Amino acid sequence: MDKYLKRQSIRDNVRMQRRMLTKKQQYQYAKMLALRALKDKRIQRANKLAIFLSFDNEINTNLLINMLWKETKIVYLPVLHPFAPGHLLFMQYNPNTPLVINRLNIYEPQLDVTTLLLLNQLDICFIPLVAFDNYGNRLGMGGGFYDRMLYSWYTGEFTFCPIGLAYDCQYQTEAIPTEKWDIPLPEVITPSCHWHWNIALK
Template sequence: MSHVLLLEQRNFIRQHLRNLRRSLTEEQQQRAADMLTERAVSFEGIASAVHIALFIPVDGEINTLLLSAKFWKQKKQIYLPVLHPFAAGHLLFLSYTPQTPLVLNKLNIPEPPLDVRQIITLDRLDVMIVPLVAFDNRGQRLGMGGGFYDRALQNWRQQGFLPIGVAHDFQKVEKLPVMQWDIALPVVLTPSQLWQWE
């Protein structure tokens, strides 16, 4: 299949699922977040983790704020992605506590203010909870199109952390059109199911 056709297909899936996500009611979002949180905290890979990268939900993404509250209660350390100030397309992960002020970055996503003392290197993470727009039967992931997480996940095996995608149930599709830079996920959690590959 041609490169252009693949990109068109990906954009169609992306647009469709983002629209579905954004059309959820507050009640549907709340129920999904409650179920996801319960599933996540009982998953062994998360239960045994101490250093966890998380993300702040935007654009109808499944709500992870309940999860962060649970993690803080369990004395886990949480980190949020921050756009790298000079390596375009890359992320840094910074410590996030209930006291951390958040500022909107140029993509309109809340992030902690840049402070080198708060950065964690990827090899010190136990888990990276990853946003996604769609995933398929083989754990392939489709993101928002910026490639930020594909770059962050490039060497996850060598760095020793576990990437876990989280999404609404309807974000699963049968088969995604894959590009060579896509990184498949070993685990995806949805409100009603745990998907594991490998």
């Protein structure tokens, strides 16, 4: 099987496993992940954190978002860049933030430049993923949005800490076939584990 087909097969298999989780399991795992995340010292110290609203049966981030608000953290959500295709902006998100559905059918804050976050001000970026392996390799949906952002971290342009969020079933025991643009994650949090890898930055 060639690399493209292997990557797509992993995506299909993991997405199927996520769909098979019951509502009760989804809630239990989301709560376990949120509690695990808030035990982390770096996350406790952080002030400005970017996160995502769950899509396509990703682990539910609403519990974690609400816990971050209770800890008086400033939370941001990704917005598709209106002028730079393939890039993201981050807007502040609170319980009163109006949301719209973007062209990918994902909820995002209504564009408002007054709440725009500059990436050099970001402390933590929680990153969605389809699958990850024992080396920190991340397989996304294929759009490249977070690959571009991770590259800016990898090259030292920005100093935020990227942390993947996933179910345990998204872990792959075999190495994920990678492309030249793929950047491994330094951390992934699942309901049962907080994974760390030493990623050598450029």
